[in-house]
Amino acid sequence: MQEKNLMDNFLRVIKYQDNIRGLSSFVNFEDKTRVMSEFVDNIITISTKPFKRKKREALDEIANDQNELFEPGTTKSDPKTATISEIPGKLSDFADMGSMSNVISKLQKMALPEKWDLDIEENIKSNRHQILLKYFYHAFGRALVTSQIVVDECRTVVIFNTGLVDCHYQPIYVFLTKNKPRSKQEWKFNDFFVLGSGIGKRILEHFNPCDLPKAPQYFDDICDLVYDFRKGEPTPDYHHCIIDNIHRWPQSVHEHECPAEWAKIKDEIKPGIADKEKSELFQQLRNVIKENVTVYQRYKLRFDSSIDLAFKKVTWNYKTAVPMYWSIDKKIHLLLPLCLDTEDRVDAALVVNKTAKGYIGDTLFTLDMAYANARLVCRPECEWLST
Structure with a gap:
């Protein structure tokens, strides 16, 4: 026995x-x-010691003073991590974040300065930092997919890396603690931190430096970040880019190519209108383009010319193609600038997908959509894509 x-x-x-x-x-x-x-013979020693743990107070019983966050008597010699067996796919199911507007505002103030607002948000003060909000949700999702969410062995603290840095380029982490018993979510948001400041002063009492989660990465092959112009111009999905996504084309094009139908809906296009709602308003104009070959050919000519110009640009400067992450297929795609109205102004972006034989132009994005998806990978450093 x-x-x-x-x-x-x-x-x-x-x-x-x-x-x-x-x-x-x-x-x-x-x-x-x-x-x-x-x-x-007790020769084997397992450092994680799963059967005997020191009893200590739960870390979610936090004092207002951050310096009193951790129990002073906790040992510093052997910090440990464990794994979470099941994590819901949505951040809202995993942790009680409280007011997301306050969370995002705090992160925005802590992170290296950059513009996180869409152009349409300038007059919508209650809907600020939508790019950052999208970024934060995807950072959690990517941390989940890549197993970069860590918990201490006593299951009182959860940490993941936002992928953002402060003004000293120190990584910013999310700090979650245990929620109240019988709560919907097991965890709750406590704060953001960087190592060596505030909570970060003593976080290493509970985590080894090598155990801290890495920043979310959205690509495996660095070659996916560059457009290989040797494969030629992308082959576009004309129907999807021109017919299905006609509502994403610049208004100035409709004024020239389909003025009668545009006049019927232009007053209904309000700043900040949702993409789906805007698409529905364009149904009649969409039907005209689909049924009138002459009108369709005029739009197609603009589209082909803009792709030709974009390819010339990316051949001259590979940085013209901007990598983006698409959550639909969880892959890296590239964005090419489109000048649909005049050659001196970029007014849309073509999303291209790399295949074994070449590139396919999958869909058309507005510049706001393009920037928000590109920002997941890194902050775009190019002339044509900026908020």
Whole structure:
């Protein structure tokens, strides 16, 4: 019976260690006799010690003073991490974030300055920082997919990396603590932090530096970030880009190519209108373009000319193509600038997808949509795409 208990405990330790470290070959099971002997003689030591933990107060019982956040008596010698078995796909299901507007405002003030507002938000003060809000939700989702959400072994603290930095280029982390019992979400938002400041002063009492989560990465192959002009111009989906997404074309084009139908709806196009709602308003104009070959050809001519110009630009300067992350297929795509009205002004972006034989122009984005998706990968540093 004693030998059986030892074997059971041994297997429990191995299973725990394998879950924590992700090791598939932690023990050479071909040499079971030697391993069991070492285990029985207490030679094997497992640093995570899953069966005996020191009792301490839960970290979600936080004082107002950040310096009192951690229990002073906690040891500094052996910080540990564990894994969360199941994490909901939505941040709102995983953690109680409180007021998201306050959370995003705090992050915006802490991060390296950049413009996080869409152009249409200048007159909509209650809907600020939509680019940052989209970025933050995707940062959580990417951290989930890449297993970059960590919890201390006592399951009182959760951390993930926002991918943003402060003015000293120190990574900004999200700090979550245990929620109240019987709450909908197991965790709740507490604060943001950087190492060495505020909460970050003592975070290493609970996490090894090597255990801190990495910034979200949206690509595996760096070659996906560059347009290979040797594959030629992209082949566009004309119907989707011209007919389905005609509402994303610049208004000045409609004034020239389809003035009668444009006059009927132009007063209904308000700043900040949702993409779906705007698309519905364009249904009649869409039908005219679809049924009138002459009108369709005029739009197509503009479209082809803008793609030709974009390809010339990317051939001359590879930085013209801007990488973006598309959450629909969870892949990296490239954005090419389109000058649909005049050659001296970019007014839309073509989303291109790399294939084995070339590139396909999948869809058309407004510049706001293009920037918001490109910002997930990194802050765009190009002349044509800016907020």
